[in-house]
Amino acid sequence: MAHLGSRRRRALALPAGLALTASLGFLPAGAATAAPVDDVPAAVRADGPKLSYVVNVNGGHGTAKSVKKAIAKAGGTVVISYDQIGVIVVHSQNPDFATTIRGVRGVESAGVTRTAPLAPSADMAIDSERPLTADEAKASAAQADSDQDPLEPLQWDLPAIKADKAHEKTLGSEKVTVAVIDTGVDDTHPDLAPNFDRDASVSCVGGVPNTADGAWRPGPDESDHGTHVAGTIAAAKNGVGVTGVAPGVKVSGIKVSQPDGFFYTEAVVCGFVWAAEHGVDVTNNSYYTDPWLFNCKNDADQKALVEAVSRATRYAEGKGAVNVAAAGNSRMDLAADELTDTSSPNDSTPGERVINPRECLDIPTQIPGVVTVSALGAKDLKASYSNYGNGVVDISAPGGDATRYQAPDAPAVDGRILSTLPGGGYGYKAGTSMASPHVAGVAALIKSTHPYAAPAEVKGLLYAQADDTACTNPYDINGDGTVDAVCEGGERKNGFYGHGITDALDAVRR
Numbered sequence: 001m002a003h004l005g006s007r008r009r010r011a012l013a014l015p016a017g018l019a020l021t022a023s024l025g026f027l028p029a030g031a032a033t034a035a036p037v038d039d040v041p042a043a044v045r046a047d048g049p050k051l052s053y054v055v056n057v058n059g060g061h062g063t064a065k066s067v068k069k070a071i072a073k074a075g076g077t078v079v080i081s082y083d084q085i086g087v088i089v090v091h092s093q094n095p096d097f098a099t100t101i102r103g104v105r106g107v108e109s110a111g112v113t114r115t116a117p118l119a120p121s122a123d124m125a126i127d128s129e130r131p132l133t134a135d136e137a138k139a140s141a142a143q144a145d146s147d148q149d150p151l152e153p154l155q156w157d158l159p160a161i162k163a164d165k166a167h168e169k170t171l172g173s174e175k176v177t178v179a180v181i182d183t184g185v186d187d188t189h190p191d192l193a194p195n196f197d198r199d200a201s202v203s204c205v206g207g208v209p210n211t212a213d214g215a216w217r218p219g220p221d222e223s224d225h226g227t228h229v230a231g232t233i234a235a236a237k238n239g240v241g242v243t244g245v246a247p248g249v250k251v252s253g254i255k256v257s258q259p260d261g262f263f264y265t266e267a268v269v270c271g272f273v274w275a276a277e278h279g280v281d282v283t284n285n286s287y288y289t290d291p292w293l294f295n296c297k298n299d300a301d302q303k304a305l306v307e308a309v310s311r312a313t314r315y316a317e318g319k320g321a322v323n324v325a326a327a328g329n330s331r332m333d334l335a336a337d338e339l340t341d342t343s344s345p346n347d348s349t350p351g352e353r354v355i356n357p358r359e360c361l362d363i364p365t366q367i368p369g370v371v372t373v374s375a376l377g378a379k380d381l382k383a384s385y386s387n388y389g390n391g392v393v394d395i396s397a398p399g400g401d402a403t404r405y406q407a408p409d410a411p412a413v414d415g416r417i418l419s420t421l422p423g424g425g426y427g428y429k430a431g432t433s434m435a436s437p438h439v440a441g442v443a444a445l446i447k448s449t450h451p452y453a454a455p456a457e458v459k460g461l462l463y464a465q466a467d468d469t470a471c472t473n474p475y476d477i478n479g480d481g482t483v484d485a486v487c488e489g490g491e492r493k494n495g496f497y498g499h500g501i502t503d504a505l506d507a508v509r510r
Contacts, residue, residue: 044075048095049117052079052207054265054308055101055110057086063106064088070104079266080208082273085311089207089266091118098301111304113265115291115348132426136413143411149235151242151426154418156378156408157232157398161438162505163245166445169508171237171248173448178233178251178440179280179321181271182226182287183261184218185253186422189227191235191242192251200252200278205259207266209274216253217422223261224421226253228429229286231420232437233444241426242419245441245504249448252280262290262347265305268364272312276319281447283316284440285325285370286433289363291345293330296360309363317369322447322455322462324440325365326432327374327387331485332357334366334389335495357389366392371443371459374496375399375435377406378415380469382485382496384477386432390488390495395466397438397502400430405477438502445507465507466500468492 055071057064064086068078075094082088086108094100101110132151141150158164177197184203187196203215218224234251235244244251254274256267268289275283289295289309295302313323332339334357341360342352357366365372374393375383382388383401400416407415416428439462446461447453453461471487471494478484487496 044073044094044100045096046075046093048093050091050093052113052118052264052266053090053092053098053101053110054113054269054304055088055090056108056304056307056311057088057106058108059086059106067104067106071101074100076101079206080270082269082312084273085269085315087269087308087311089269102300109300109304109307111301113305114262115345130414130416130428131421132418132428137426140411149237149239149241149243151418153411154413155242156412157400157417157438158243158245160376160378160380160398161245161442161502163441166504166508167237167243167247170445170448172234172246172445173451174248174250175451176246176249176281176444176447177279178246178249178282178284178444179254179271179275180226180230180233180251180437181254181256181268181275181283181285182229183223183257184216184226184255185230185251186217186227186420187253189231189420189422189424190240191238191420192227192230194236194238195234195247195250197250197252200250200275200280201254202274203255204267204270204274205255205257207264207270209270216255218255219259222259223257224427225286225429225433226255227422228419228427229284229433229437232417232434233284233441235420245438246444246448249444252278257287263287265289265308269308269312272309272316272323275321276316280316280321282322282324282440282443284437285323285364286431286436287326288328288365291347293344293346294339294341294355294357294360294362296355298359302360306361306363306367310367313364313367313370317455320455322371322443322458323364323369324371324373324436324443326436327365327372327393328362329385329431330387331385332387333485333495334362334387334392335488336389371395371439371462372498373397373432373436373439374498375401375430375432376501377401378408378412379406380501381406381472381477382475382487383430383432384484385430386435388485388487388495393495393498395439395463395499395502396469396497397435399432399435400428442502442504442507445504449508461507462502463499465503466498467503468500469497470494471496
C-alpha cells in the first residue's frame, strides 16, 4: 500500500533501488442510464453502505432548490452545496441513489466519489523521503555563500531554473499567494511561518471547509507531502534551512486528503472553491483525484467526477487563479492511443481495463486550462518515472530522479529535491509532485512582476519564457540499451518537456 500512497501524491521515493511502479488502473465500469423522470420513488432503499456523491446541477437557484428536495426524497443528505458552480455533495445509503437522481430534471450528472464506505481507513505509509543528514547539513552550511540559506548549496534545482539569479532581482511579492492543495501544511515550520497565509488556509477534508486554527496542518501520522511542496514554492530566504522558488510570496495550506491519504472529489472541489474565494493567485495540485487514476466519460459516475472538478477549476481560474498540476509518475504517454490501467479503484479492489486517455482523464492534471508539469532530473532529462505526452504536457521542471541516473553537480549530493518537512525538518523527495511546485513558484514570480495579469496572461508568459528543450531521442535513462520512452514534437513544444523548462529569471524581468 505504500506505493499506492506515493503514486497518489505524485511523489516517489528514489532510494538506491529506484522503486517505481506503473500506476494506471481501472475497474471495468458499466455506466447505468436512468430513464428520464421528474420525481423519485416515495419509498427508497437505505440498506447500502454510506457513500458520498457529487450531483452537478444545471440552472439557477430555483433548479438547485428543487434538486435538493429530490435528493432528500431519494434518500440523500446534502452535506454542502456549492451553488457558485452547481455542485452538491451528498451522502446516501440508497444503493440506487445515483441512478435515481440522474433522472431528475436539472441534474446534468451525478456520481459516487468512492467505492469504499464512509469510514476511517487504515493508515498507509508513504514510500517517501530520505531525511537530510546532520553531516550534509553541516557541510552545506560551510559552503553556503553569504547570500544563501545554509542548505541552499544542496538545492541543485534552483540554479536549474535560474531561481538563484531571479532572487538577485526580487524574491516575489507578499501580495501574491500560492495555495498548496494537498495533504496539509505545517505552518509552524521556521522556513514556512514567515510566509504563511492563514486567511487563505483551510481543511476541506470531507468536502466542507473547516477553518479551525491549524485544521490545515497534517496530523502526527499523516503525510508530510504538502509541507515538502510548500517549501519548494515559498520557503523563506531567512538564514534558515532551504530557499523556495519564490521566497517572498505567501503560501497557504488547503488540506484535501483523508487521514489515510485519499483525495476524493468533494474535497478537491471544496479546495478549488475556497482558493477562488480567498484571493489565491496560483494553486498547486500534486495529486490525482481518487479512487480512479483515469475517469472515463462513458461511465456515469466518473463522468460526474470530471464535471465537478472541471467546474471547480474553471471557477478558480475565473476568480484569478492559475492552476498548476503534476503530470504523474507512471512513465506513461498520456497522448497514446490507449493505456492499460491496472490500479483503480484504489480504495477497494483494483481491476484492469484498456482506456483512451483522451476520453478518460487524470484529474485535475488533464482538465483543460490546468498547467500540466512533467519532471526533470539533475541533468535536465525527463525523469525516469515522469508521465509525458505531446499536447498534454505544458511545461517541465525539476522533480528529481535517482542519483545513479541523473547525479547533480557538487556540492549537491542527491538527485532528489530537498525541501521542508513537518516539525522543522528537511528531506528529499522525487516525483512530478516536486516538479509542479517549481512551476507554481515561477507563476507566482510572474504574478509578482505583473500584478494585474489575468491567468491567461500569466500562463502565456510562463510558456513563452520557458527554455526551449528539444526531444531526447533515443531515451535510454538507465543505459541498458532499451529505449524507455519516445518523445514526439519539436524543439519549441514536445511530449517530454512541453514548452520547455520553466525559467524563474525571465519571470522577474519586466
